[in-house]
Amino acid sequence: MALGKKLVFPKRKKKKSRVQNKMGKAPGTISYMGDKERSDSVIFSTFYNTDGFQTKEFRTLDEFLKSEQTGHISWVNIIGISDEPFIERLGKHYNLNPLVLEDVVNTEQRPKIDEYEDYIFGVFKMLYISEEDEIVGEHVALVLLENTVLVFQEVKEDVFNGLRDRITGKMGRIRSRGADYLFFALLDAIVDNYFLVIENLNHRIEVLEEDVYNNPEPIVAKNIQQLKKEILKIRRWIYPVKELISRLIDSEHPLIKKDTKLFLRDVHDHTVEINESLQIYREMSMSLMEMYMSNMSNKMNEVMKVLTIMASIFIPLTFIAGVYGMNFEHMPELHFRYGYYVVWVVMIILFIGMMLYFKKKKWL
Structure with a gap:
């Protein structure tokens, strides 16, 4: 080959990433970053106190703003975060920082907790098992105000049905507590559903162990590799939650009452257990590949x-x-x-x- 000759490689088609969509924009720019098809936002609002509750659906923001009530605890569930003007208007109504709204519509945002003077903002991953027995991760953002909790979701499916039943059926203590307890109950529902995800991972590891011993085919190695990637992704979503709950427990913010922190400690214990299980499953998934290679070597x-x-x-x-x-x-x-x-x-x-x-x- 002649010296100085330039090698030409075939060009690969580059996919525009979400990071590139965000680059160059001013901080606080409300720009939806997600895979879901754009749709209008819908509000499902639940007002309740010790005497009763009321649930309404609002298709327009004006309709919702006219119906706001006082003397109740409000759970405002916003379904659909791709409608940027809607999110911006709602944020202005509640005096939310533009940086908060930017994180609300960013589905790649890692779990976080930010404390502001009048509210507390949190981003989490809501994990559940689909009908196809697959692990689904959805972006959810929570805002704790004095008597209101805002919940931003991409899709209508969530893990809060048990909480809704407790409110409508007056089960437990939730109807007699404030918005901070509702905030805790939402976090508790998210974290409790992580246990179902952990059980699903455990079952898949057991199935793969049987396959490794009895039928070490190339497809088994592919499934092990896929499981390893999935565990790492889930761990990235779940691992920070432990520190975030710990921050809420140690927080001096007036919106979180002392008795609510006792319940948050229980959630913290759950996150510790979940993280320990994830670490064990991560090591088990790595050892599965070693077992597979060892069995293939023995077979050879x-x-x-x-x-x-x-x-x-x-x-x-x-x-x-x-x-x-x-x-x-x-x-x-x-x-x-x-x-x-x-x-x-x-x-x-x-x-x-x-x-x-x-x-x-x-x-x-």
Whole structure:
């Protein structure tokens, strides 16, 4: 190859990333960063106190703002975060910082907690098992105000049905508590659902262990690799939650009452247990690949052992056949009347003797 000649590689089609969509924009720019198809935002609002509750659906922001009530705890559930003007108007109504709204519409935002003078903002990943038995991760943002909790979701599916039943059925203490307890209950529902995800991972690891031992096919290695990636992704979503809950417990913010912090400690204990389980499953997924490679190596050794034994048996037989297959005229054995039968007897004795020897050595 001539010196100085430039190598030309085929160009790969580059996919525009979400980071590139964000680059160059001013901080606080409300720009939806997600994979869902854009749609209008819908508000499902639940007002409640010790006397009763009321649930309404609002298709327009104006309709919602006109219906706001006082003297109640409000759970405002915003479904759909791709409608940027809607999110911006709602944020202005509640005096939310533009940086908060930027994180609300950024589905790649890592879990975080930010404390402001009048509210507390948090971003989390809501994980649940789909009907196809797949782990689904959805972006959810929470804002704790004095008597209101705002919940921003990409899709309507969530893990809060149990909480809704407690409010509508007046079960437990939630109807007699403030917005900070509702904030805790939402976090508790998110974290509790992580246990279902952990169980799903545990089941998949057990299935893969059986496959590794009984059927170490190439597809098993692919499934192990996919599981490892999924565990790492889930760990990236769940791991920071422990520190965030700890921050809420240690917080001096007036919106979080002292008795609510006692319940947050229980959530913190759950996050510690979940993180420990994730670490164990991560190590198990790595050992699964090692077990797979070891089993494949053992399988190959078994094949090589059989081939070696066959070669060892036929080498002396081939030698005898080769000697008497030579075309020399003066070979004494060629004129021996029973030479053919003698050679066959010798070859059979050699074959049986070698088989018995290999068996005695437990090579067979």
